[in-house]
Amino acid sequence: MRRLTAGLFHSVDGVVEAPNLWQGQSFDAELGVELGTVISQVDTVILGRVGYQEWADYWPTAAADDPFAGFINPVKKYVASTTLSNDLAWENSELIVGDLDEFVRDLKNTEGGEIAIMGGISLVRHLFFAGLLDSLTLMTHPVIAGVGRHLFTSADPITALQLQSSEMTSRGNVISRYGLATSS
Numbered sequence: 001m002r003r004l005t006a007g008l009f010h011s012v013d014g015v016v017e018a019p020n021l022w023q024g025q026s027f028d029a030e031l032g033v034e035l036g037t038v039i040s041q042v043d044t045v046i047l048g049r050v051g052y053q054e055w056a057d058y059w060p061t062a063a064a065d066d067p068f069a070g071f072i073n074p075v076k077k078y079v080a081s082t083t084l085s086n087d088l089a090w091e092n093s094e095l096i097v098g099d100l101d102e103f104v105r106d107l108k109n110t111e112g113g114e115i116a117i118m119g120g121i122s123l124v125r126h127l128f129f130a131g132l133l134d135s136l137t138l139m140t141h142p143v144i145a146g147v148g149r150h151l152f153t154s155a156d157p158i159t160a161l162q163l164q165s166s167e168m169t170s171r172g173n174v175i176s177r178y179g180l181a182t183s184s
Contacts, residue, residue, distance in 0.1 A: 002108045004046075006117040006124040007038060007137035008151060015145035016121055022145040030169035031139060038137075039071040043113035046096075046104070049081035051119020056090040072118075078107070080123055104132050121149055128180075129156070135164060135177050142172040 009019035047055065055072065062069035077093040086095040096103045104127060107115060117124050117133070127133045138151075160181035167175050 002044075002110065002112055002115055003134040004104065004108055004115045004117065004127065004132055005038070005042075005135045005137065006128070006133055007035075007139060008121070008124065010138040010140045010151075011143050011145035011148075012140060013144045013146065014150045014152070015148035016151045017148035019141070022143050022148075023141055024143060026141040026143060026171050026173055028169050028171040028173065030167075030171075031173055031175075034137075034139070034175055036067070038116065039068070041114045042071075042075070042116040044076045044078070044107070044115045045072070046078045046080060046115060046117045046120070046123065048120025048123040049079065049084055051123075052077070052079045052081070052084070052088070052090070052093070055119050056088070056093070060090060078103075080120065100126070101130050101132060104130075108132070121151060125151055125156075129159070131180060133179075135179055137175060137177045140174045140176065 008016045010016050011022055059069050059072050078096050080096050080100050128136055161178045162181045164177040164179055
């Protein structure tokens with residue numbers, strides 16, 4: 001069975017939106033290595049509508065020598081949206097038709113590498129609580145962002161997590177991987 005993963009840049013106060021506005025000087029070489037490791041294992045990406053639209057406007061015209069552009073443009077991309085039509089212009093993009101959870105369950109049962117959720121805060125949250133996300137990586141920067149969306153909200157249920165791994169980078173970023181705790 002294929003693994004479904006997600007990774008988000010995260011401020012100490014829990015903001016996961018628009019990290020380019022608050023990462024500042026904390027992005028370091030170790031985070032670059034982490035991202036390189038992630039994309040070397042992923043051969044399928046799931047995007048939310050907003051992430052798809054923002055990225056489809058930028059990445060196809062990004063510099064050819066950008067490592068992320070070299071990954072994200074040719075990779076197979078599935079888009080979770082109830083408002084977009086299936087004529088998606090970005091190469092290797094396909095609209096998810098039908099029930100999202102069922103689609104993801106079926107996709108996880110196909111051959112291939114890891115599946116990563118990218119560009120979709122609400123998508124990560126939904127699939128995490130649906131029990132379909134195998135690993136959630138939070139790359140916590142030593143910064144208070146103040147303003148922006150959080151992954152989890154006060155309306156979320158109490159949910160036990162299991163720490164899968166954790167490490168700290170030279171600039172004080174903490175990379176923590178979590179899964180849902182198994183009840184025993």
